[in-house]
Amino acid sequence: MKTGLMKKRFTRFVQYLLLTIGALGVVFPILYAIGLSLMSAGEASSYPPHMIPHHLQFTAFPAAMETAPLGRFMLNSFVVSLIVTVAQLITASLAAYAFAFLEFPLKKILFLLFLSTMMIPGESTIIPNYLTMRSLGWIDTFRGLTVPFMATAFGTFLLRQYFLTLPKELFDAARIDGCGRFRFLWSIVLPMARPALGTLGVYAFITTWNQYLWPLLMTNSTSMRTVQIGIGMLQFQDATTWNVVMAGVVIILLPSLLTIVLGQKQLVKGLTTGAVKG
């Protein structure tokens, strides 16, 4: 009896130990970034590298804010990411609904066509997209930053797969009760698909937040720039002061972290519901 308990405790201990090590491995880059941001330039380049600053210094943060207007950039990134996220959720759920519940000619082929766009590397479409935006006169506007990303093959695929796991009987029952398609999507499908929507939302937000090349191409004024360009402004190819760069990284990391913390409930729910249902 007692040995059984001991054994159980031991297993538990090992499990938590492994989990802790794994967790540390995952958060290490963030911890190291925070550590570096609190060091002086000299300490940041010392060897062996210090993980924890020996002399706390907060000078890197004002230095980063001074080199690049990060506040304005964060606001821009936030607006852009939010618009793209909401738009992707709308377009992807509509398209996924069609692919999952509706019957129409060429459905399979259209879906394959949709998926095949995922195979085109984003880099190859950047210049054509840019030229289109230019001819529309959308350079240096939020439109130019958001519209090209409002439809997503990946999101459609993700939501369609999720919608397919919902029992078809729901659809039939709803129809029999006189529920229209939009009502069905809005009141039945979307609430049940919250985990998948949460996943897509977090993914869309962070992907947009991390964009670099597109905003750099699309914008010409400092007031329209986004955060990753701000990080670029802190670096310099001939010489980089890491404590300042990391201070900038820590500042712009906050919204992404917040998104994950807020979206986590949905994400975890998504994982577990999926797991139970098989």
Added chain:
Amino acid sequence: MIMLFSKRISKRMFPKFLVALLVLALLVTGCGTAANDTSKPSAAGPVTVTFWHSMGGQPAKTLTAMVEKFNGSHSDIQIKLVYQGSYDDAFNKLKASPDQGPDLFQVYDIGTRYMIDAGLAAPMQDFIDRDKFDMSPIEPHVVNYYKVGDKLYSMPFNSSMPVLYYNKDLFKAAGLDPAKAPSTFAEVEADAKALTKKVGDKTVYGFSQAIYGWFFEQYMARDGALYANNGNGRDAAATEALVNSPAGVEILTWWKKLIDEGYATNLGRKTADTQNAFGAQQIAMTIDSSGILPNLTTAAAGKFEIGIAPLPRGNNEVNSGPIIGGGSLWILKNKPKAQQEAAWKVIKWFLEPAQVATWTVGTGYLPINKAAVDQEAYKDFIKKYPSYQAAIDQLHNTPENRVTQGARIGVFTQARATIENAIEQVVLNKATPKAALDDAAKKITDSIKEYNQTMGVK
């Protein structure tokens, strides 16, 4: 898709569908209006000069402060400073749509050929000749780099040269004379051997240099070797790369030998990594741009003293020197006359001794106006970093010829990447120096030919 979809939507639902679309459209357009304000100059107000640059970190701060000073003291011209990412990013952005470009553009050294061939530049020489602007105070070696034929197309701005940085304290500890830095490959090897020490389980290496194509170009020039045919592409357009010449092979053989013998370590392609290692006293000598002295000094503060020496040469004695690197300012041809004239005024202002001194002090780039050294700010700077004089001396001691003028090819970005691959192959023992460089030369020659064909260069 939407057509198909809507056909099947029941009539009752259709309005809701429209509402959803409308909401989407509003989301899109509602936020788009705030932008589009600045770039167009109003007829009455000051002329706005849009200035694209690629300076980050400390140089960006210095540049911003200088521009603020300009804007504060000029009512007729206002500079709109825009950071456009790295040199490559900015350059590619201009390539994608030249008509959306700036009035004043900072381009890196190796973008010169392309800017001219693409017909994007309003030649600087035209402005100089018209105004009889006196170019004599500007460092000739710097100007010659940017000259094509006898014509100056862009104005030098941030200029640097590679130098040897060494740790004087480690020199003393190893019994070497800290006043005498190595000046040849053989001396670097001997000193690196003396400097390499095992301390506990970690090794302090005598030498390390980043795998950076620019260094290879510089060693070639220092050894008096051409990088491309037709006088480095300056007598006529280059048609062939000469990187596999004996000088090139000697450079890579030496590079590899130092690493094989364990006197140097390979820290990869990023110069930031060798700089950090140097600052942390993990390596005693390194090659880098003269522009990073202030950064290195910060890292070394309170730990050791930094020495600067000219770039070491190969084992054949030859009177030559390194090439100018960095960037220059271009006035774009497709801009209105008023913008061009304003940009020219801005350039002249940046060339004034006071500004050049501020720039050097704030960034470590070479003072390209000879009169800048008489400025108080510069005098204080050289008092603080006396070893910086070695970089200036190197600039003055370099003879002017096709080799030290540097190569002029349109595909330099690719060439540099090709050379970096070759160095990596050699260092990692995947190819001999000769084989790697033969291969690189062939690749670069091919891309030069392709470039000449597509751009119609004869």
